Amino acid sequence: MADVAKRAGVTKQTVSNVVRGRSVVSPDTRARVEAAIAELGYTPNLVARSLATGTTMTVGFIVPTIVHPFYSEVVEEVETLLEEHSYHLLLATTRGDGERARRHLASLSSRSVDALLVAGDFDLSDGVPLLDDHGLPVVLCAWEIDPPDTLPVVTVDYEQAGYLAGRHLRELGHRRLTVIADLPAHRIRVSGARRAFAEDGLDVPADSVFPAPRATPESGYEAAMLALSATGHPTAVFASTDAIALGVIEAVRRHGLRVPEDVSVVGIDDIPQASHAHPPLTTVALPKRQMAQEATGLLLRGIAESRPVPPSLTLITPEILVRESSAPPIG
Amino acid sequence: MADVAKRAGVTKQTVSNVVRGRSVVSPDTRARVEAAIAELGYTPNLVARSLATGTTMTVGFIVPTIVHPFYSEVVEEVETLLEEHSYHLLLATTRGDGERARRHLASLSSRSVDALLVAGDFDLSDGVPLLDDHGLPVVLCAWEIDPPDTLPVVTVDYEQAGYLAGRHLRELGHRRLTVIADLPAHRIRVSGARRAFAEDGLDVPADSVFPAPRATPESGYEAAMLALSATGHPTAVFASTDAIALGVIEAVRRHGLRVPEDVSVVGIDDIPQASHAHPPLTTVALPKRQMAQEATGLLLRGIAESRPVPPSLTLITPEILVRESSAPPIG
DNA sequence: ATGAAAGCGCTAACAT
DNA sequence: ATGTTAGCGCTTTCAT
Numbered sequence: 001m002a003d004v005a006k007r008a009g010v011t012k013q014t015v016s017n018v019v020r021g022r023s024v025v026s027p028d029t030r031a032r033v034e035a036a037i038a039e040l041g042y043t044p045n046l047v048a049r050s051l052a053t054g055t056t057m058t059v060g061f062i063v064p065t066i067v068h069p070f071y072s073e074v075v076e077e078v079e080t081l082l083e084e085h086s087y088h089l090l091l092a093t094t095r096g097d098g099e100r101a102r103r104h105l106a107s108l109s110s111r112s113v114d115a116l117l118v119a120g121d122f123d124l125s126d127g128v129p130l131l132d133d134h135g136l137p138v139v140l141c142a143w144e145i146d147p148p149d150t151l152p153v154v155t156v157d158y159e160q161a162g163y164l165a166g167r168h169l170r171e172l173g174h175r176r177l178t179v180i181a182d183l184p185a186h187r188i189r190v191s192g193a194r195r196a197f198a199e200d201g202l203d204v205p206a207d208s209v210f211p212a213p214r215a216t217p218e219s220g221y222e223a224a225m226l227a228l229s230a231t232g233h234p235t236a237v238f239a240s241t242d243a244i245a246l247g248v249i250e251a252v253r254r255h256g257l258r259v260p261e262d263v264s265v266v267g268i269d270d271i272p273q274a275s276h277a278h279p280p281l282t283t284v285a286l287p288k289r290q291m292a293q294e295a296t297g298l299l300l301r302g303i304a305e306s307r308p309v310p311p312s313l314t315l316i317t318p319e320i321l322v323r324e325s326s327a328p329p330i331g
Numbered sequence: 332m333a334d335v336a337k338r339a340g341v342t343k344q345t346v347s348n349v350v351r352g353r354s355v356v357s358p359d360t361r362a363r364v365e366a367a368i369a370e371l372g373y374t375p376n377l378v379a380r381s382l383a384t385g386t387t388m389t390v391g392f393i394v395p396t397i398v399h400p401f402y403s404e405v406v407e408e409v410e411t412l413l414e415e416h417s418y419h420l421l422l423a424t425t426r427g428d429g430e431r432a433r434r435h436l437a438s439l440s441s442r443s444v445d446a447l448l449v450a451g452d453f454d455l456s457d458g459v460p461l462l463d464d465h466g467l468p469v470v471l472c473a474w475e476i477d478p479p480d481t482l483p484v485v486t487v488d489y490e491q492a493g494y495l496a497g498r499h500l501r502e503l504g505h506r507r508l509t510v511i512a513d514l515p516a517h518r519i520r521v522s523g524a525r526r527a528f529a530e531d532g533l534d535v536p537a538d539s540v541f542p543a544p545r546a547t548p549e550s551g552y553e554a555a556m557l558a559l560s561a562t563g564h565p566t567a568v569f570a571s572t573d574a575i576a577l578g579v580i581e582a583v584r585r586h587g588l589r590v591p592e593d594v595s596v597v598g599i600d601d602i603p604q605a606s607h608a609h610p611p612l613t614t615v616a617l618p619k620r621q622m623a624q625e626a627t628g629l630l631l632r633g634i635a636e637s638r639p640v641p642p643s644l645t646l647i648t649p650e651i652l653v654r655e656s657s658a659p660p661i662g
Numbered sequence: 663a664t665g666a667a668a669g670c671g672c673t674a675a676c677a678t
Numbered sequence: 679a680t681g682t683t684a685g686c687g688c689t690t691t692c693a694t
Contacts, residue, residue: 001671011681016673026679043465046443047381048671051686056378058421067407072397079424083431088438090389091422093410100414107419111687112377134374217607246607273604276548276577332687342665347689357663379687382670442671 001042008036019044058088059299060108062101064120065093069271070288074119074142077292085300087114094120102127109134115299117141137302137309141295144188150311152302154295157315161284162192164320165238165266168282170196172328174236174264177202179209180223180248181240186215189240189268208234212244220247228255234263235329242267242274242283249277249325260327270321279324287316332373339367350375389419390630391439393432395451396424400602401619405450405473408623416631418445425451433458440465446630448472468633468640472626475519481642483633485626488646492615493523495651496569496597499613501527503659505567505595508533510540511554511579512571517546520571520599539565543575551578559586566594566660573598573605573614580608580656591658601652610655618647 005012010029017025018033025033036042050056059082066072079089090113094101105127108116115137128148131138140153147153169177177197181190194204208231212223220239227234228251237252239245245267252263259265259279267274270285294314302309336343341360348356349364356364367373381387390413397403410420421444425432436458439447446468459479462469471484478484500508508528512521525535539562543554551570558565559582568583570576576598583594590596590610598605601616625645633640 012672013674013682014680017680020673024679029679043441045382045671046441047378047387048686049673050378051376051382051688052671052673054686065407066397066403067400069398072403075422076396076398076424076426079422080426083423083435088443089422091406091410091420092414093407095407095411104414110374110377112419250607273607276581276604278609343688344666344690345664348664351689355663360663376687379670380689382672383687383689385670 001044004033004036004040004042007040008033054111056112056114057086058090058113059115059117059303060090060092060104060113061117062092062094062104062108062119065095066091070269070286071119071142073288074292077289078117078296081293081296087300098127102130105130109136115139115303117295117299119143135308137299137307139295139299139302139309141291144185147313148311149313152298152309152312152314154291154298154314155316156286156291157317158186158188159192159195160315161268161286161318162189162194162238162240163196164192164284164318165189165268166193166196167199168320168322168326169193169236169238169264169266170200170202172236172264172326174329175202176235177204177208178227178231178234178237179204179240180212180220180227180237180244181209182213182215182219182244183209183211183240186240190238193238212240212247215241215243217243217247217250220244221251222247224248224251225254228252228257233257236264236326237266239265239267242269242271242281245281245283245325246273246277249281260325261330264326264329266326268318274321275323277325282321282323282326284318284320286318291316332375335364335367335371335373338371339364387443387445388417389421389444390446390448390634391421391423391435391444392448393423393425393435393439393450396426397422401600401617402450402473404619405623408620409448409627412624412627418631429458433461436461440467445634446470448626448630450474466639468630468638470626470630470633470640472622475516478644479642480644483629483640483643483645485622485629485645486647487617487622488648489517489519490523490526491646492599492617492649493520493525493569493571494527495523495615495649496520496599497524497527498530499651499653499657500524500567500569500595500597501531501533503567503595503657505660506533507565507567508535508539509558509562509565509568510535510571511543511551511558511568511575512540513544513546513550513575514540514542514571517571521569524569543571543578546572546574548574548578548581551575552582553578555579555582556585559583559588564588564593567657568594568596570596570598573600573602573612576612576614576656577604577608580612591656592661595657595660597657599649605652606654608656613652613654613657615649615651617649622647 005015092104119142143153143155144158210223210227212219239248267283270283274281274283336346423435450473474484474486475489541554541558543550570579598614601614605612605614
């Protein structure tokens with residue numbers, strides 16, 4: 001930079017003004033400086049700028065994984081929004097490892113990012129206190145269980161998601177519900193579905209709720225096989241995720257039953273496969289992009305006001321997509 | 332830092348040594364310094380460190396998208412490997428936008444990262460010259476078309492992937508091949524498949540190659556519907572990606588034909604859906620994690636030696652997974 | 663084993 | 679509109 005200044009016959013300060021597009025430079029000198037920059041192939045050192053300004057134009061995003069359509073879409077949307085505001089994305093995945101999550105937290109908050117977005121809870125819920133007061137704007141998102149009231153959180157109304165699934169099944173006329181869920185992670189979704197039935201005075205007993213150890217088709221298949229043997233023939237199955245639902249459909253078919261004629265299946269998420277399943281899966285779509293937008297908005301506002309974002313709870317309402325895996329019960 | 336030093340009765344230098352775990356500090360003073368750090372809640376400013384050392388412990392990764400199992404797995408693997416070496420990941424997606432790709436390139440190379448990994452080619456192939464000499468270690472990966480010989484590139488042997496698919500079909504006894512491919516992007520895969528047939532003196536004529544405008548099930552479905560009408564009944568279809576293959580299976584079924592009895596279908600990629608398809612899809616698995624490892628290894632070596640990585644071409648050999656969508660032709 | 667000084671490349675505040 | 683003077687918080691010599 002000093003070289004550029006000397007070559008253009010000005011001071012570093014003027015070069016700085018030119019580089020940052022400040023309008024205090026006379027067209028004449030601006031041209032000279034730009035020429036010098038081009039001739040010398042000068043590129044500003046962003047690290048030095050960061051040290052001087054105290055801002056890195058970078059936002060950290062801690063996320064459980066990106067190998068899942070839900071999170072990858074959220075991350076991609078966040079990245080796009082950030083880039084529109086000239087911010088970079090520092091991505092850190094936790095992969096179900098609480099230790100790793102905490103390491104990331106520590107390293108990202110050492111002034112290397114201007115703000116922090118944290119998605120998913122399971123690995124970090126006990127780490128929330130760590131977030132509380134290192135003076136960095138922090139926003140939580142996709143926080144399904146126990147959103148803390150000490151921080152801003154933007155998340156999906158997961159209870160409502162379960163409720164919408166349950167109500168849809170109720171409206172079709174189903175009076176009994178079998179639940180296959182990744183518990184305890186998705187307990188909120190289950191209580192939503194329960195509420196839909198309870199509204200009509202119908203109970204979903206504990207023995208018709210079957211845990212799927214993981215939210216995968218395999219796991220859903222196993223759990224559904226168990227459920228089908230145990231409960232006779234359920235007419236309606238609520239799966240806490242689409243991945244589980246796909247496994248459920250398998251299991252139903254393996255039992256010689258048809259979807260949706262014999263058994264209706266409803267999931268949550270709206271992963272890409274859902275619409276290509278056989279039959280296309282009725283599901284409650286999680287509003288990922290909208291959530292990403294709200295969260296990023298809060299974060300950017302926090303940065304602009306250069307103080308922690310005040311606590312708040314934003315619940316984004318999901319939407320049910322009725323496809324072909326659900327129908328009225330027979331008889 | 333000065334505060335910590337004063338409180339511990341030492342100089343900044345000693346504090347620095349303690350923080351970085353250098354072994355030149357006497358246990359006594361180390362304890363005093365650590366106490367001071369704890370009491371003051373001191374956290375080192377990484378930006379300042381970066382300015383002083385000229386290193387940011389951050390690697391930039393430019394990738395077309397992460398909303399695709401292939402890329403998301405590559406990114407996640409890279410992130411994991413980087414974190415093992417205490418490096419951070421700055422993620423930038425191009426989303427099929429060459430302009431955006433070039434912007435990322437420019438901003439990431441302004442000393443804010445220690446090295447750059449670039450995946451995918453379609454948006455950036457004409458931007459490669461930009462990468463050539465800003466003195467940053469750069470590695471290209473997942474570079475399917477025309478890998479430049481001026482840079483190190485770690486990629487899949489896509490020709491071999493096509494060849495494996497073709498040879499598998501040949502070994503089953505198929506003598507004619509219908510190809511549904513996202514062209515021209517996947518032309519290398521197609522020529523691999525062609526080679527397999529050519530080895531046995533069999534030709535894959537141009538009129539049995541059908542372009543799918545995008546690598547999606549919908550696009551594959553459309554193209555396959557066309558192909559099925561045009562070619563009578565092909566016995567074997569090679570799809571250039573699994574997503575396309577899933578659409579092909581749909582189309583075959585829509586035509587009242589069975590997979591694999593009437594028509595064998597083989598894809599490339601091994602996306603998660605492939606094994607859950609009906610029937611489970613025979614496919615050539617792209618070695619994402621291995622590719623990520625090689626690429627990250629080169630990059631880290633480049634950083635360690637603090638000079639550009641010399642040009643090289645590393646081709647990772649894919650592997651075919653024979654499942655149930657392929658069988659010998661009838662008669 | 664510890665201290666003192668210089669400087670990484672930039673921006674900020676003031677002066678001209 | 680441009681120049682001058684201080685830092686930003688750390689690491690790196692080089693002394694001691």
